[in-house]
Amino acid sequence: MDINLITIFILAVFVGNEIINKVPPTLHTPLMSGSNAISGIAIVGALLAISTDGEISTYLGLAALICATINVVGGFLVTDRMLKMFKKK
């Protein structure tokens, strides 16, 4: 494994830890659905996989693309729907 990638991974975990700890309990459900959407980043891998040679890989890529798109589209939209409801009188 590339040490550069491991460096990025470790630093990202620390950054994640810092910013997520500042999210108030009130927003924990939107946080979760929003991070659902972000984990749909696998869509990038799906786009690359779908375009490789080999029939099996292409169809696996398509399956990945569908799953990841549901995550991205559904995740961001439902998070927005929830956050819209948080109002202050």
Place this chain on the structure above:
Amino acid sequence: MNLFYLISAVCFILGLKRLSHPKTARSGNFLAALGMLIAIGATLASSNVLDLKLIAIGVGVGSVIGLLFATRVQMTEMPQMVAIFNGLGGAASAFVASAEFFKVDDLGIIICISVFIGTLTFSGSFIAFGKLQGIISGRAITFSGQQILNALMFASIVILGSVQQLGMLPDTTIFYVIVLLAFLLGIGLTIPIGGADMPVVISLLNSYSGIAAAATGFLINNQALIISGSLVGASGLILTNIMCKGMNRSLANVIFGAVGAESSSDGGSSDGKEMNIKSYSTTEAAMILDAAEKIIIVPGYGLAVAQAQHVAREVADTLEAQGKKVLYAIHPVAGRMPGHMNVLLAEANVSYDVLKDLDEINPEFEDCDVALILGANDVVNPAARHDQSSPIYGMPILNVDKSRTVIINKRSMNPGFAGVQNELFGYDNSIMVFGDAKDMLNDLLKEIKEL
């Protein structure tokens, strides 16, 4: 191309940062979505051999399903939806890793890890969904030798992953066996977990879905996946930790403890003592509320099940209009996932600044006239503070008993999730108003308007 991935990672981080306040949260979510769009655009632009027709099909189908989910889901069903999305995230990562395996036709340790975590997240999440939806029994499903079986499956995966380079077995065989075992292990680890512990499981699976994406990032050498995956992984772990603390359980105890398998072996300590229960009518409750100046509402999941959060807000509004101070006390495990109760109350138009978490609200009970408990039970049981023999001993609770009067609405005297009778109900300053939360609150609303 990597520059664009960097920009999208910055968008994710800033977007999550803006989730630190309800005011900025919506723009944060928008920023994160923008980051995703940049990552997708950069990928499409960089690759020269794109199968645009298949991509259009995939994105089209996925978008329609995602859109339907996002617009149709009820707020009470959010835990189920997050469970499904966790599972799909795991599946997407596992599919990408599998595609990579069939492309290079060589099983590496990273493919094994990526497929393992992704598949386990997928099957585990769908069991969690089934339990939340009531398709599978919410009780802990246990059988003898369960832990040993899970341990054996895990050990087999580790061994297969370690020896795959030696060439003793064909790579494809090892690949399929790992997929199968990971699938079974996901089920095996989730079925023994009881319904009350589902918030922990969803948080944990949320974390896994991030770790699966990060593992796939290592596999295809992609920084965007690694950064986003670790952000989600960290987020899920923090929420898991908060949920465990809220129930005073260790993660190991939740995963291996199988709490809630049968209707609790020891019925709690308060059973021996006679409790002096005072049952009041809504008219009497309305009179107590009329004399009060500071009221704290303590909602539990029962309130949401009865769809009574709207009428609860109306009661609160009416009391506020009479010059009283009304706050809401939200326990970390009040809903079925982290922050669930807050969303349900926000949906009922409760202002977010009156929703107080455990640490904020507990000092407020000292000078509170009435604590109105709606469908909450274990989270207000004072036994957690002093009774070492109680199964919930040590769990952080809302100190409602410090209020001058505690009004408890319950359907019946049935104990809560933990199967423990609540000694609070017998306290001198406690009164019970029995009945369905919605009916009771509707009556109460009428009464306080008439007073």
